[in-house]
Amino acid sequence: MDRRRFLKTVVGVGAALSVRGIVDPAALPSAWAAPSFKGVRRSNLSTDEPQTSLRNVTTYNNYFEFSSEKDLPATLAKDFQPRPWTVAIEGEVAKPGVYDVDELIKPYTLEERVYRLRCVEAWSMVVPWIGFPLADLIKRARPTGKARFVEFVGLYDPKRMPGQRSLTMGLEWPYREGLRLDEAMHPLTILAVGLYGQVLPNQNGAPIRLVVPWKYGFKSIKAITKIRFVENQPATTWSSYGPREYGFYANVNPTVDHPRWSQARERRIGEFFKRDTLPFNGYADQVASLYSGMDLRTHY
Ligand code: MTE
Numbered sequence: 382m383d384r385r386r387f388l389k390t391v392v393g394v395g396a397a398l399s400v401r402g403i404v405d406p407a408a409l410p411s412a413w414a415a416p417s418f419k420g421v422r423r424s425n426l427s428t429d430e431p432q433t434s435l436r437n438v439t440t441y442n443n444y445f446e447f448s449s450e451k452d453l454p455a456t457l458a459k460d461f462q463p464r465p466w467t468v469a470i471e472g473e474v475a476k477p478g479v480y481d482v483d484e485l486i487k488p489y490t491l492e493e494r495v496y497r498l499r500c501v502e503a504w505s506m507v508v509p510w511i512g513f514p515l516a517d518l519i520k521r522a523r524p525t526g527k528a529r530f531v532e533f534v535g536l537y538d539p540k541r542m543p544g545q546r547s548l549t550m551g552l553e554w555p556y557r558e559g560l561r562l563d564e565a566m567h568p569l570t571i572l573a574v575g576l577y578g579q580v581l582p583n584q585n586g587a588p589i590r591l592v593v594p595w596k597y598g599f600k601s602i603k604a605i606t607k608i609r610f611v612e613n614q615p616a617t618t619w620s621s622y623g624p625r626e627y628g629f630y631a632n633v634n635p636t637v638d639h640p641r642w643s644q645a646r647e648r649r650i651g652e653f654f655k656r657d658t659l660p661f662n663g664y665a666d667q668v669a670s671l672y673s674g675m676d677l678r679t680h681y
Contacts, residue, residue: 415580418491418511426569427495428663433506435577437650442584443500444603445552446535446542458583461541463604466588472532472610475523482588486574488521489513493578494571494592499633499662501597501619505647510592511575516566518608524562528610531565533558533591536604552622558591558602559615559629563671569594569664572605595664597631628681632672633662637681 444454466482491511499505519531535556539545545554564570573592574581581587586603593600599619609615619627626640635645635658646655661668672680 415575415582417579418575420491421511421578422490422492424492424494427493427509428497428507429495430497430507432495432509433650438506438508438576439582439584441506441650443502443598444544444584444586445550446544446554446556446604447584448544449547449550454584455582457543461583461587463581463583463587466606468589468605469607469609470518470522471607473525473528473612474610475525476521482574485518486513486572486589489517491574492571494573496569496592496594497662498592498594498598498601499647499658501599501627501631501639501644503642503644503647503658504650505658505662506650509577510571510573511578511581512571512573512592514568515570515572515591516568518572519562519566522608522610524610527612529562530611530614531560531562532607532609532611532615533560533602533605534607534609535602536606552618555606556602556604556618557615558600558617560593560600561614561671562610564593567668567671569667595632595661595668597627597633599627600631630672630677630680632668632677632681633658634660634677634681636660637678 440455441451442454443451444458447454447457464482467479468482468485469477469479471477491513493509493511495507495509497505498508535554536542537545537555539554544550560570571592573586573590574588576582576585581590586601589605590603591601591605614629617629619631620629633644638644644658647658648655659665
């Protein structure tokens with residue numbers, strides 16, 4: 382009797398939690414049967430810090446096209462079909478084009494890049510991405526002398542992305558991001574198509590996303606549909622939403638606080654105690670020179 386009552390309670394709790402999307406068995410990595418990548422190169426640009434669990438990486442997400450709640454993208458994006466998918470390369474390039482995503486990535490050697498990810502909300506993770514340098518794609522596209530920035534555009538499809546139907550979110554769609562051309566060409570900047578050795582889960586930005594590890598996570602746009610080379614600094618989603626709170630550069634900087642909270646420390650997901658946030662998220666040796674002579678208090 383006791384055992385049956387116990388089981389009933391456990392099932393009840395599970396069902397209650399799954400309504401909120403906290404424990405949706407289908408969203409858990411054990412049920413995630415994505416194809417894996419073979420022959421992926423390791424990279425000496427990876428950190429050897431302990432990696433955040435696959436479960437946390439895939440169930441604690443910021444993906445406002447689906448929801449502003451961290452636990453919901455895993456459930457709400459479960460049936461999203463990231464293929465067929467095209468990516469347009471356009472603007473100031475000698476070789477513009479619209480490519481099927483799998484054709485687009487075919488020429489490149491995939492690498493594993495284990496990077497720290499620091500969200501502007503003061504939490505962080507360590508994620509083993511699979512991807513390739515954005516610089517490789519840029520070289521093939523051959524930017525003209527006028528190209529000074531690269532603009533990235535996400536998907537606009539309110540039928541498939543419930544967050545885009547929200548009347549209260551206040552964000553402009555599609556999601557947009559941008560980098561200066563030299564930031565985009567930096568060897569640390571990658572386009573990711575997988576994580577933990579497997580195809581990118583929908584909630585992490587399938588089929589293709591940007592990863593810029595020295596900047597706050599919002600720069601790393603998910604589900605890219607356009608990569609556009611432009612002369613002037615493009616408008617971006619979060620800096621249009623709150624220009625005083627979210628800058629264009631968004632380099633991780635423990636000495637420049639968000640107007641509403643400190644950026645000095647962060648909580649690594651899966652850990653209890655907070656740790657100090659490092660300038661440029663610990664990548665200063667490699668990227669600080671990109672900003673020499675710039676006042677990073679003004680260009681936050
Ligand atoms: N890209 C799109 N298209 N939509 C988003 O809401 N959120 C950003 C970024 N890229 C976001 C996005 C933010 S705030 C963060 S911290 C990271 O994605 C989170 O990536 P993850 O869920 O894979 O950890």
